[in-house]
Amino acid sequence: MRKVEFIPGILFVVVAIVFFLEGKTSSGVVYLIGAFILLTYHLCKYFKKKKNS
Structure with a gap:
C-alpha cells in the first residue's frame, strides 16, 4: 500500500480545517465530505487487495 494514495484525502482535511478557521463553515463541510469519500x-x-492476496 502506497501512502501516496492517502495524500489527496489528507489535503482535503487540511483545506477543510483552514475553511473552518476562516469561518467558512459551508465550504469546510463540503471539503470534509469529499475527504471522507476519498479516504x-x-x-x-x-x-480488497489485502483480502485477495
Missing part, C-alpha cells in the same frame, strides 16, 4: 474509497481498495 473511504482508498481504504476499500486497500482491504
Whole structure:
C-alpha cells in the first residue's frame, strides 16, 4: 500500500480545517465530505487487495 494514495484525502482535511478557521463553515463541510469519500474509497481498495492476496 502506497501512502501516496492517502495524500489527496489528507489535503482535503487540511483545506477543510483552514475553511473552518476562516469561518467558512459551508465550504469546510463540503471539503470534509469529499475527504471522507476519498479516504473511504482508498481504504476499500486497500482491504480488497489485502483480502485477495
